[in-house]
Every structure is written in C-alpha cells, then in structure tokens.
Amino acid sequence: MEKYEKLEKVGEGTYGKVYKARVAATGQLVALKKTRLEMDEEGIPPTALREISLLRLLSASLYIVRLLSVEQVTKPCGKTVLYLVFEFLDTDLKKFVDGFRKGPSPRPLPTEVIKSFLYQLCKGTAHCHAHGVLHRDLKPQNLLVDKEKGLLKIADLGLSRAFTVPMKSYTHEIVTLWYRAPEVLLGATHYSTGVDIWSIGCIFAEMVRRQALFPGDSELQQLLHIFRLLGTPTEEQWPGVFALRDWHEYPHWKPQGLARAVPTLEADGLDLLSKMIQYDPANRISAKAAMDHPYFDSLDKS
Ligand SMILES: NS(=O)(=O)c1cc(-c2nc3ccccc3s2)cs1
16 A cells, blocks of 8 residues: 555544545545455455445445545455545534534534535435435434535445444444434334435434434433434324334323424425424435425525
C-alpha cells in the first residue's frame, strides 16, 4: 500500500478500520477501509466478490460514497487483506449536526439544508432499494457530508447484505439502536425496505431537533421511547404485531402526536415525517415516493 500515505483513522473505529489517506502520486484524498475478510488460498471468497461487485454497482450513484478501487495486500506474515478505496468526504452528518447544537452559538440547521440533505438521503436509499439492497444501519455517523458542495452520501454499505448488524461493532463500539425500526426491535426475521425508511424518519427529525428522536440505550428502552411518543402499537394499526417473536405485554401508552417532537417543522415536513414513522412497515412511504412529496417542492432539484 505504498501507493497511499495513511493520514489518520477516521470515526475512531465506528466503521471498522477506516483511514484518511493520500494517493502518493496525485495527492488525492481517499478513505481506506480495511476489510476483515480472511483471504483463503483460492483468493477472494465468492460472497465477498458478490459484495464488492454490488458495492461497485451501487456506488455509481452520486448519493452513495464512491468505491474507487479494491486493493489486495499480502503482508510480510503472508496474510492477505483487502482494502476498499473510497472517495473522501470531510465530515459526517453526526458531526455536522453537532456543530449546530454545540459551539458558541447553538442554532437550527437552515431549512433548505435539512430539505436538501433529506432529499439526497432518499435518493441514495431509493437507488439501493431499486437494486434490492437494504442498508439496515442508516444513522448520522454513516452519512458523509461535503459541506462546501452541500452533498450528503451514504457510506458503510458493507453491512447491507448477509451479515446481520452485530451488537458490538468491530472495535467493541456500542452499535446505536436509535434508528432501529420497531419490527427489528421486536424480533421480526423478514424485514424489508421499510427498516431504512424508519431510520430516515429518525434522521430527519434529528436534523430538525438537533437531538435524537428516540435515544434508547437498550433494546427495551428503545421500544419504550417509541411507544411513549407514538402510543403502544395495537393490532388494529399494525396487524401481526402481537405475533412478533419479542412482543410482550407493554404498558398501554396513548399517542402524544409526532408534532410534539418536532414543533418547529412546517406542515409539509410533518406530513412526510408521519409517513416515514409508521408502525406498520407496509404503511411507510417508499424512498422514491418520498422524493415526490410536496415538502420538496421548494427545493431546487437541479
Ligand atoms: N467521521 S469523520 O471523521 O468525519 C469521517 C468519516 C469518513 C468516512 N469515510 C468512509 C468511506 C467509506 C466507508 C466508511 C467511511 S467513514 C470520512 S470523514
């Protein structure tokens, strides 16, 4: 990997081993993601090949972090590791929102920024879903932002297929549950694109509030945060919920109304959010349909 000068680790292990690096020959900045893939004597396992070709296909979208190359490196000890080389963006949405929450002058994110970032997130997600790929772990930490160009791109799609999202990340970092859909928390085994739409709704509300919508610190607490705001789900509004594996008798909370959580959000925005934060995954708006919602009419979609 002498082609690259490793600069610093980014995201402190949130993403596994990802380094900011410079291409020695051109000075171009890249993100080097070291995969945990153990190479056997036959070379790259077919599952990994499929994963990588899927990544290449998906990263053709402007709204997904571009995979520039895949580098195979055999270390002196004979072990072969695979590096994924991605385009570099200077920050992620978590840090971007923190910048508006903390700092000398806490202030809301400009409405147009929220609208533009949400539109780009829906567009990138619609691209994945159109190729039958779920992300399964959308959260502000793996949405990268180019502040200058006002771009938002989905990163870390590596978790999307086959592997279930681990409880602890590679570096024993706690995997956040804040964006996890209720059907996943209730142990559904077959879930669909709706899991990503729920996450997008939580991220939308967080950009407006500058604090998480449902900040649970355990699977049970995560559910109770959701129930306390939306009301404990009923069979009427979510047919089949009582049959989910981890369903128990929960206290019966009444809906508080989503508006209470995002009092500053304009009517169109609240309407779109309420179509994303629906208990029944079948009732959630699709990423593609969301892009046509009136909330985006004031956005310059050029
Ligand atoms: N969290 S951070 O330091 O602002 C920052 C993270 C990144 C990342 N870029 C990539 C690209 C691909 C996969 C994961 C990551 S994480 C670039 S800057």
